[in-house]
Amino acid sequence: MSHFVTLLLFAALVSLVFAVLMREDTRARIRFGLTSFAAFVGSAIVVGWLMSPFPS
């Protein structure tokens, strides 16, 4: 399993739990879950890109 797929799975599962916990209505849950998922993946890509100049 690649690192990116691991990130996607983690983001999807955590976003699902957050959405069910924090919203009551189905439509609001879907919207919140998708926003949370995009935030997880987007922030990971941005942070990864910012770290790319540093040597390993």
Add this chain to the structure above:
Amino acid sequence: MADSTTAAVVAPRPAAAVPACLLAWLLPGAGHFYLRRPQKGLTFLGAIGALFVMGLAMDSRLEMAVGLDDILASLFSLAQMAIGLPYLAARMLGYEAGNVTSVTFEYGNTFTAVAGLLNILVMLDAYDVAVGRKA
């Protein structure tokens, strides 16, 4: 949506708050099943259970570090223990050591710890549902 419908029918049960929290700790989603919110319970069981199992598959270590010698290790251990019976079952099945040389070791640790931390939120949600603060 069906959950909202169920919530409209099922009244708050303040006396069930403590048993619901205990059940929620023992197994993710069990507290919501007890409070007659099966959709929520199934979602939590599936998502948190999947996180924990995937963490084990990624060679996570299930430490049982308690005490004040290493506070961070103790907090991490508490986070993993918060998933309840699956943690104990995994330890009894021999998954406690993990594999520190595995490339996914740290990912696995993150998955198992986050699964436990999410289960703490689920326990609090079960309490809120029982006392009528949430549907």
